[in-house]
Amino acid sequence: xxxxxxxxxxxxxxxxxxxxxxxxxxxxxxxxxxxxxxxxxxxxxxxxxxxxxxxxxxxxxxxxxxxxxxxxxxxxxxxxxxxxxxxxxxxxxxxxxxxxxxxxxxxxxxxxxxxxxxxxxxxxxxxxxxxxxxxxxxxxxxxxxxxxxxxxxxxxxxxxxxxxxxxxxxxxxxxxxxxxxxxxxxxxxxxxxxxxxxxxxxxxxxxxxxxxxxxxxxxxxxxxxxxxxxxxxxxxxxxxxxxxxxxxxxxxxxxxxxxxxxxxxxxxxxxxxxxxxxxxxxxxxxxxxxxxxxxxxxxxxxxxxxxxxxxxxxxxxxxxxxxxxxxxxxxxxxxxxxxxxxxxxxxxxxxxxxxxxxxxxxxxxxxxxxxxxxxxxxxxxxxxxxxxxxxxxxxxxxxxxxxxxxxxxxxxxxxxxxxxxxxxxxxxxxxxxxxxxxxxxxxxxxxxxxxxxxxxxxxxxxxxxxxxxxxxx
Numbered sequence: 001x002x003x004x005x006x007x008x009x010x011x012x013x014x015x016x017x018x019x020x021x022x023x024x025x026x027x028x029x030x031x032x033x034x035x036x037x038x039x040x041x042x043x044x045x046x047x048x049x050x051x052x053x054x055x056x057x058x059x060x061x062x063x064x065x066x067x068x069x070x071x072x073x074x075x076x077x078x079x080x081x082x083x084x085x086x087x088x089x090x091x092x093x094x095x096x097x098x099x100x101x102x103x104x105x106x107x108x109x110x111x112x113x114x115x116x117x118x119x120x121x122x123x124x125x126x127x128x129x130x131x132x133x134x135x136x137x138x139x140x141x142x143x144x145x146x147x148x149x150x151x152x153x154x155x156x157x158x159x160x161x162x163x164x165x166x167x168x169x170x171x172x173x174x175x176x177x178x179x180x181x182x183x184x185x186x187x188x189x190x191x192x193x194x195x196x197x198x199x200x201x202x203x204x205x206x207x208x209x210x211x212x213x214x215x216x217x218x219x220x221x222x223x224x225x226x227x228x229x230x231x232x233x234x235x236x237x238x239x240x241x242x243x244x245x246x247x248x249x250x251x252x253x254x255x256x257x258x259x260x261x262x263x264x265x266x267x268x269x270x271x272x273x274x275x276x277x278x279x280x281x282x283x284x285x286x287x288x289x290x291x292x293x294x295x296x297x298x299x300x301x302x303x304x305x306x307x308x309x310x311x312x313x314x315x316x317x318x319x320x321x322x323x324x325x326x327x328x329x330x331x332x333x334x335x336x337x338x339x340x341x342x343x344x345x346x347x348x349x350x351x352x353x354x355x356x357x358x359x360x361x362x363x364x365x366x367x368x369x370x371x372x373x374x375x376x377x378x379x380x381x382x383x384x385x386x387x388x389x390x391x392x393x394x395x396x397x398x399x400x401x402x403x404x405x406x407x408x409x410x411x412x413x414x415x416x417x418x419x420x421x422x423x424x425x426x427x428x429x430x431x432x433x434x435x436x437x438x439x440x441x442x443x444x445x446x447x448x449x450x451x452x453x454x455x456x457x458x459x460x461x462x463x464x465x466x467x468x469x470x471x472x473x
Contacts, residue, residue, distance in 0.1 A: 012154025399433020
């Protein structure tokens, strides 16, 4: 069963185009501050606490937060609800790393600068392949979620809705760079928080907790099982996945470079603290889908289905689809724009300055930024057309990023290491982690655990087996 259409296709088009025009106009306005390439990529390295916390939080509130988190709660119970929230620890633990990053690389631009400095060309190539695969996978999930959202709520064909959301994000990212991304993220974060609070409050007012607990205990007791093995494994798998994603991805490194040095640790910790309850709130509502009388046959639609159901019982009922569309559109756009900007920056900076012929002129940089951003958007569009399952697209890359956790920590804090052995650990963790993901006896909920554990053991060994100091910089 799909959700009953809450909006007509015409209303859906008007809402998304209206929001799109707003974001593009703001992108043009804020983009005027980007006087050079550093302003375009890093917003002048002058982002303060409010904008820094908001952009990190909004970027982390993805379609996976508001759509996959409810799905995990609906299928895995309380550990699914709580497990997804552990991704907040990645942002919190990145706080001290951000300060170390700024001091180690005061003129750094991308995460690639760090990997090239610490692990040489071979290490940079491995990192670049991993981060590009993951970033595109994340971007594809956002595009899929956007197309699904418009199709479910308004009947707009999947391909058309997905194309529209991607096109809007590509446009305002091209015009304004990180200035536009950070500015729109601030507004989007406020909309997301207000929407989540309102929906969560409505769920609480419509549930008799004693009756709901009794119904779950008799009909779906496994959802209340504190020791469900699969859910416990998923708990730690998601946590390590979150560490790996934040520790390595240029989305977060670019923000560390863009924030004022003393602000960065506070902003990342605060963003993680604010983000932590959001997947719990989204999952909490989904956990009570049965007691609320919501018939879920497509787990991917759990979040919007429950939200629409509870809002339909209130005075907000006629506007339920509209409110859900706006909140979810903001959550998706806040991640797509960040990924587009960070990925294009990584490609431009690392290829033009490391592989190419040095720093490009300002004119050629903006032209290149436009072309690369469009190319990344088109690639995501092409890969999203088959409408892959959201969890499969994202979590299959989990062991790749989890294998980078310890190499990042070692590169930031250790003075010497066996670099070739670390790279072997990354590749071994990636390989065996992906095998675990597709192995029928293991599954996605062990993949990041396997990748992180293997890389950890080998990286720690590299601290003691023939270590050498890092090259002087």
